[in-house]
Amino acid sequence: MGDETFSSKNKQVILNNYVNGFAKESDMSLRISTINLKIPEGCNGAILVKNLYLSCDPYMISRMKIVEGYFIESFTPGSPIAGGGVFKVMDSSHPNYQKGDIISGFTRWEEYSLITDTTLCIKIEEDKDVPLSYYTGVLGMPGMTAYAGFFELCSPKEGQTVFVSAASGAVGQLVGQFAKSTGCYVVGSAGSKDKVDLLKNKFGFDEAFNYKGEQDYSAALKRYFPDGIDIYFDNVGGKMLEAALNNMRVHGCVAVCGMISQYGLEQPEGVHNLFTLVSKRVRVEGFLVGDYYHLYPKFLEMVLPRIKEGKITYVEDIVEGLESAPSALVGLLSGHNVGKQVVLVSRE
Amino acid sequence: MGDETFSSKNKQVILNNYVNGFAKESDMSLRISTINLKIPEGCNGAILVKNLYLSCDPYMISRMKIVEGYFIESFTPGSPIAGGGVFKVMDSSHPNYQKGDIISGFTRWEEYSLITDTTLCIKIEEDKDVPLSYYTGVLGMPGMTAYAGFFELCSPKEGQTVFVSAASGAVGQLVGQFAKSTGCYVVGSAGSKDKVDLLKNKFGFDEAFNYKGEQDYSAALKRYFPDGIDIYFDNVGGKMLEAALNNMRVHGCVAVCGMISQYGLEQPEGVHNLFTLVSKRVRVEGFLVGDYYHLYPKFLEMVLPRIKEGKITYVEDIVEGLESAPSALVGLLSGHNVGKQVVLVSRE
Numbered sequence: 001m002g003d004e005t006f007s008s009k010n011k012q013v014i015l016n017n018y019v020n021g022f023a024k025e026s027d028m029s030l031r032i033s034t035i036n037l038k039i040p041e042g043c044n045g046a047i048l049v050k051n052l053y054l055s056c057d058p059y060m061i062s063r064m065k066i067v068e069g070y071f072i073e074s075f076t077p078g079s080p081i082a083g084g085g086v087f088k089v090m091d092s093s094h095p096n097y098q099k100g101d102i103i104s105g106f107t108r109w110e111e112y113s114l115i116t117d118t119t120l121c122i123k124i125e126e127d128k129d130v131p132l133s134y135y136t137g138v139l140g141m142p143g144m145t146a147y148a149g150f151f152e153l154c155s156p157k158e159g160q161t162v163f164v165s166a167a168s169g170a171v172g173q174l175v176g177q178f179a180k181s182t183g184c185y186v187v188g189s190a191g192s193k194d195k196v197d198l199l200k201n202k203f204g205f206d207e208a209f210n211y212k213g214e215q216d217y218s219a220a221l222k223r224y225f226p227d228g229i230d231i232y233f234d235n236v237g238g239k240m241l242e243a244a245l246n247n248m249r250v251h252g253c254v255a256v257c258g259m260i261s262q263y264g265l266e267q268p269e270g271v272h273n274l275f276t277l278v279s280k281r282v283r284v285e286g287f288l289v290g291d292y293y294h295l296y297p298k299f300l301e302m303v304l305p306r307i308k309e310g311k312i313t314y315v316e317d318i319v320e321g322l323e324s325a326p327s328a329l330v331g332l333l334s335g336h337n338v339g340k341q342v343v344l345v346s347r348e
Numbered sequence: 349m350g351d352e353t354f355s356s357k358n359k360q361v362i363l364n365n366y367v368n369g370f371a372k373e374s375d376m377s378l379r380i381s382t383i384n385l386k387i388p389e390g391c392n393g394a395i396l397v398k399n400l401y402l403s404c405d406p407y408m409i410s411r412m413k414i415v416e417g418y419f420i421e422s423f424t425p426g427s428p429i430a431g432g433g434v435f436k437v438m439d440s441s442h443p444n445y446q447k448g449d450i451i452s453g454f455t456r457w458e459e460y461s462l463i464t465d466t467t468l469c470i471k472i473e474e475d476k477d478v479p480l481s482y483y484t485g486v487l488g489m490p491g492m493t494a495y496a497g498f499f500e501l502c503s504p505k506e507g508q509t510v511f512v513s514a515a516s517g518a519v520g521q522l523v524g525q526f527a528k529s530t531g532c533y534v535v536g537s538a539g540s541k542d543k544v545d546l547l548k549n550k551f552g553f554d555e556a557f558n559y560k561g562e563q564d565y566s567a568a569l570k571r572y573f574p575d576g577i578d579i580y581f582d583n584v585g586g587k588m589l590e591a592a593l594n595n596m597r598v599h600g601c602v603a604v605c606g607m608i609s610q611y612g613l614e615q616p617e618g619v620h621n622l623f624t625l626v627s628k629r630v631r632v633e634g635f636l637v638g639d640y641y642h643l644y645p646k647f648l649e650m651v652l653p654r655i656k657e658g659k660i661t662y663v664e665d666i667v668e669g670l671e672s673a674p675s676a677l678v679g680l681l682s683g684h685n686v687g688k689q690v691v692l693v694s695r696e
Contacts, residue, residue, distance in 0.1 A: 069594070069624065069627060069628070070627055071626075071627040071628070237622065237623065241622070246417070256622070256625045256626050257626070258626065259622070259623050259626070262623060267620060268620045268621065268622075268623065269618065269620065270617065270618015270619055270620045271618055271619050271620075271622055272615060272616045272617070272618045272619075273616065274585065274589070274604070274607070274616075274619055274632075275585065275607050275610065275616065275634075276417065276634070277604050277632060277633065277634030278419075278604050278605070278606065278607070278634035278635070278636065279417060279418055279419040279634070279636075280417070280419075280634070281633075281634055281635055281636055281639060282633070282634055283631060283632070283633040283634075284622075284625060284631070284632045284633070285625065285629075285630070285631040285632070285633075286623075286624070286625030286626035286627070286628070286629055286630055286631075287626070287629055288626065288627075288629055291629060
């Protein structure tokens, strides 16, 4: 028999061209190609996988552009985009992975992928109490991001005041819960009444507000933090960062995780009040989760039992099928998602 | 005999009114009042001093304005302005100070001052090898600022690359010398050819440039730091901060000491590239020297011998007489001074 028995159609999400300004659904297209479901001869250390869940993350939108000095290279027009995901091994030439293993790691947006760089692959111990999709979120990169950014950068203490923007998102909802479990007062901002309800009623934030209903972010923060903010976990940048700086307490700390309000702009907004850093002795620090993966086992040990005990809640927004993936991804920019945005490619 | 035998004329520099925009010499005026050169009855713990040297510092210009959230209160229109200085005790009701003592501390811009709050007073051990004026600079607040900002915030290591703006100023010239003594590569910016020469030939900076001759600060920094900046000691803010952020290395650090380029502006310039903090994992931290005065003895122990041995050089720009004080102060904004700006009020 020839190789053709192993060949399969492979639906892919392709970047059409480098994006200027706001990314749109039409910047991507679906393509059906074919893939051989066996590892090619001589391709040692690779795995051939079926993608189950794909993660939609804001940084991916920046990879659709040419951004000077960005920490990770741009996607290649004409090829599938890529990101975090959960996948199942169909064939392996890697000693650590066998057919049937479930893995979280980096993959391409397509049904089947040949993964030759397995550096960021982590084998998942399946557990009926924990959905596999969680490995794109609370148990994956966003979870580690919340953990490293909040605990490592901000060194939170009981009784401190914490503000989280994009607070119902993949990272924000966890930062809020970590802050509450540390004994902090925590307020979140989000972009709809439903999200605000989620923050207060599901995630246990002390307060929450819809930024779209506020004319003056600084005044809004003043209402919720009459004595100022000790820790600002920034997911949005721009005007909200400026407003938070106006409300920081002396020796406060800003962990800059992302700046989603700026990703679609040709010219990012200017932040005009950086002198506050001097007068209030504030530290602003950016970080990338990749620098903290050595903490992953410690993180998992902390978070996994809490999820099973229901002490940590996680909300996902799952769309089904690669056809729905482009709109799910660009929907992040307008806050279309409620909770962590995931694409279900296949249930098994 | 009556009290009038102790009374003296007292020349003062008065703030006329709160300033908008750039402070000008005409925002201050000279006034001759009278002062009793004895401590008033019942005024325990005070000292009556003759001011010898007054320090001109950029933060004082902000105190001429109403600035919301500033770390120190505004000056009072109709009263003398105030700042650091070196003075001689003429009368004392304070147990630690006696007539004839030389003290560095905070005083008012006038010939004689009654100082009731002696919290920040430090008695100077006179030393013929160290000019008294140095206690307004290298041995005073600016020296401590350079020391705390560079060593405590930036934790410099041998071989790192350091950029200092306003590098020939009271603080900058020391940061550069501290960086060299740590084994760093250090580049300074300043506002004239003479200052650039000073940086390279007197203070031992590896390189220096005149920012007024550069169209594109970011490109200028790229020339001097082809592999990026590890530490930026920021004295100016605004466009130079933005340019430095463009050139930071991964895990670089920015210590924000001041933002003199912004003090005269109605609306401070916006910094647009803060996403660099994320992609390069950069820390930006503001500080005030007041938080570090517990380190003063350690600082003095380090710096005093080095000054005497000629290992630390310090350049002052001394004007004589309170008449010259207003223009010396506002001259800081345009970089009129070469080195630490001091006003000599009286030689003894």
